[in-house]
Amino acid sequence: MTQESVPKSNHDVEEYMTKRIGIGKSFDVGVRQLLVLKTNVQLYYVNGLVDSVMITKMIEELVEINDNEWANKRNIAKIIENRLLNIQVEKVETMDEAVDQVLTGLVSIFIDGIKYAIIVDVRSYPGRTPEEPDTERVIRGSRDGFTENIIENTGLTRRRIKDERLRNEMHTVGERSKTDVCISYLQDVADNHFIDFVKQKISEIETDGIPMADKTLEEFIMGGKWSPFPMVRYTERPDVASKHLMDGHVLLFVDTSPTVIILPTTYINCLEHAEEYRQAPAVGTFIRWIRLIAILGSLFILPLWLLFVMDPSLLPPQLSFIGPNEEGNVPIFIQIILGLIGVEFLRMAAVHTPTPLATAMGLIAAVLIGQIAIDVGLLSPEVILYLALSTIGSYVTPSYEVSIGNKITTFFLVILTALFGVPGFMIGTLIFILYLVNLKAFNTPYLWPFIPFDLTAMFRFIVRVPVPLVNNRPSIVHPKNVYSQPLQKRGRNK
């Protein structure tokens, strides 16, 4: 791309801008021409992205120069710069930069006869105020969540970590979209290799744009592109993001997305929830265990039950009541698959259905599909029970991405079990575990700390350890600074 410098004459600037960003054609880009001290001054802006009150104020100030400084013999550019009341004012010398800035929502001021443009930040992006994220609600704790505005988002973490060693590095991704991407990390904690790796991956991205923000970015950065499991952890909670930042993780903010990427991550890390840290350690542990049971249930209860229906002799005598009393009209395997697909219908419908219709949908789901399906003999009551358990288990999974991945695994296990019985179930489970073992996010084993086993980290997952007793950061992020609090602390807790 040729670096065209700012032409001296404002006439040329106008011609260039008309051609390049289509002034007069696109309604949202505009120019305001002023006469300041008998010199032509042009302001370029995008009307949806600037604060019109501030622009009016600015123009007022510029026009008043004619009254206030008519006797001043200084350079006109100096006078104008002096009269701009905004915080962020800078000069650019090429047209490319000036155009980029205008399209980002800043105002470019061109002065006739001056070979640079003055850029003023008067951005005001359309957006909402922080509100509690739907997917990660807690009973106690902060109710703010990330928004679509990257500046507000980094602000929310900065409010929680007022450390001079916190780095927020801005990068731009996308030839056309020019989306801002911010890498955040603690300079003296996070692993340099990993930061370099992420930066390199981001600079290598050559795509038109990333309108689907964080998800697209994940696909560009991480391996395992076909994996049904998330290779990063997503969060919309600033407190969760800050906690990971302090543990030595790297965060990626993407403008226009309220979801922040936490890197690197593991399967087990995705099973943690902010709620566990908002309750007493014993309660947190209890919640985590129950959650673990629910997640394992969502994975294995359907294939196991199918196995016991297919071969009741597997059941020990104490559990022989399990299994349908009558065979039914449809094979159990088909019933389970139908049920699983039906539940997916409902889940998707629940996402898209407008609120006024939600009640009607709930009615159809509960009464028609549930009860009538049993009455007409399509599904047996026991299928509904285990289906419901499995589904609730998947809703308990804190990470939505993991719960969908688990869902696919359940399908896979049910089909293998139906085809091959016990060997199918065992080999399916083996493939599932080995698949997770095989996955790597950068050089982080995905099933860590289970396989490869790390006693400390596993213990901290099984038991929600009180924070004063956790002195060191998780080894998986290879922190430069291992300790999160001084070691003497241990003595005090004896």
Add this chain to the structure above:
Amino acid sequence: MSENNKVKQDDKPIPAEESTLKRALMTGFIGGLFWSIIWVFTYYFSFSELAPKSYLLRSWLHREWTDKLLGDVVSILLTGIISMIIALIYYMLIKKATTYLAGIMYGIVLWVILFYILQPIFPNIPSLHELDKDTIITTLCLFIVYGTFIGYSISYDYHEYQNE
């Protein structure tokens, strides 16, 4: 308080040469406990007609308790201890492996040793071709996961230590 104590002894902040060995033994012990518990579950649900206790207790002891819960608990603990030796052998021979495939192979080798080579030692264990398909596949899967658990953990820990 036991929780706190456990945390303290687990917190080895700076790994040293002997601590990788310690961790390998610990991995072996936990791995033995965990996967033999799973094995007992598969025995309980008749996936497998053999359980850890078939080898460790029933082959030489015919008391009644060996067939009860106590027999399972004792055999699980014994498996944990034996598993430390298995982990030690891996640590001495193949800890430098860079892939978890070494662990899978290790698991398969262990299974062949136990089910084929050592089979004549145990009077109550049927020979390989007399075992049913479910038992063979279930135990083989368990041994593969167990081998991966031991092998990948020790190798990963070793390479992490090398990188420090």
